[in-house]
Amino acid sequence: MPDPILELDGVGKHFGGVVVLQDVSFHVARGARHALIGPNGAGKTTLFNVISGVFPPDEGTVKLNGRDLAGVPSRRRIAMGMARSFQNIRLMPHLSVVENVMLGQHARQGLLGQLKPVGLLPQARERRAALDLLDAFGLDAYPGQVVANLPYGIRKKIEVVRALMAEPELLLLDEPAAGLNPTETAALRDFLMEVSARGVTLLVVEHDMPFVNSLCEHVTVMNFGRLIYDGTAAGVREDEAVLEAYLGHRRKGATNAA
Numbered sequence: 001m002p003d004p005i006l007e008l009d010g011v012g013k014h015f016g017g018v019v020v021l022q023d024v025s026f027h028v029a030r031g032a033r034h035a036l037i038g039p040n041g042a043g044k045t046t047l048f049n050v051i052s053g054v055f056p057p058d059e060g061t062v063k064l065n066g067r068d069l070a071g072v073p074s075r076r077r078i079a080m081g082m083a084r085s086f087q088n089i090r091l092m093p094h095l096s097v098v099e100n101v102m103l104g105q106h107a108r109q110g111l112l113g114q115l116k117p118v119g120l121l122p123q124a125r126e127r128r129a130a131l132d133l134l135d136a137f138g139l140d141a142y143p144g145q146v147v148a149n150l151p152y153g154i155r156k157k158i159e160v161v162r163a164l165m166a167e168p169e170l171l172l173l174d175e176p177a178a179g180l181n182p183t184e185t186a187a188l189r190d191f192l193m194e195v196s197a198r199g200v201t202l203l204v205v206e207h208d209m210p211f212v213n214s215l216c217e218h219v220t221v222m223n224f225g226r227l228i229y230d231g232t233a234a235g236v237r238e239d240e241a242v243l244e245a246y247l248g249h250r251r252k253g254a255t256n257a258a
């Protein structure tokens with residue numbers, strides 16, 4: 001791959017005696033919309049935690065823009081260009097939309113966890129940047145509204161916009177379509193296409209396969225902590241190891257012991 005933004009090489013992780021990730025190696029191309037899929041318990045969230053620096057791998061390396069991230073804490077990774085939005089929305093429900101988006105700037109500075117809402121809310125420049133971002137993504141109807149009062153699909157978009165305040169080159173999205181109805185899912189897909197068109201690389205963990213197929217051109221599949229497929233989204237539908245992982249299909253001629 002000519003210009004990877006993210007490189008994983010031989011990543012392993014165990015919790016006590018349980019091996020959760022084993023020899024995971026793949027690259028994410030700069031500018032890609034790349035999905036990471038696999039059955040429940042395959043290790044996807046654990047891998048996201050290793051990539052974003054929640055905990056270190058036991059083996060292997062993770063590189064961002066060619067730089068080894070060993071020992072680099074999460075907040076520093078954000079400053080280096082990596083942002084993450086979580087499966088369960090982590091917006092502050094009692095704050096307004098624009099205030100929540102402004103907090104994304106503090107995430108870049110490593111302050112999100114230390115902020116006391118309202119009292120330390122920052123300045124006009126950051127408010128302007130947040131408003132511009134909301135405007136750019138068609139969310140200009142919402143800045144003053146309290147997040148708790150908004151539909152789930154809109155809150156999902158706001159969470160992504162907040163992550164964009166950190167001006168990431170690489171955005172990690174953990175099950176962005178979970179809990180959305182089909183209309184909201186389609187709107188989120190269009191929204192993420194727009195984010196991608198602005199040059200942000202997307203790495204997306206997702207169970208919703210129609211959503212994956214309509215958003216991502218590259219798919220990596222994990223099963224039992226190992227990588228079983230890494231290639232085009234079109235090819236994944238034909239791959240026997242993937243079919244077997246999801247559906248329990250047996251290859252022709254395979255024995256029960258195989």
Ligand SMILES: Nc1ncnc2c1ncn2[C@@H]1O[C@H](COP(=O)(O)OP(=O)(O)OP(=O)(O)O)[C@@H](O)[C@H]1O
Binds near residue numbers: 018020042044046
């Ligand atoms: N802190 C931990 N301690 C022990 N085991 C863990 C820990 N975190 C995850 N695991 C185990 O690691 C395996 C992989 O979990 P992980 O959450 O990464 O999978 P996943 O692919 O994200 O699953 P899902 O699609 O259900 O979210 C599971 O068997 C899980 O029980």
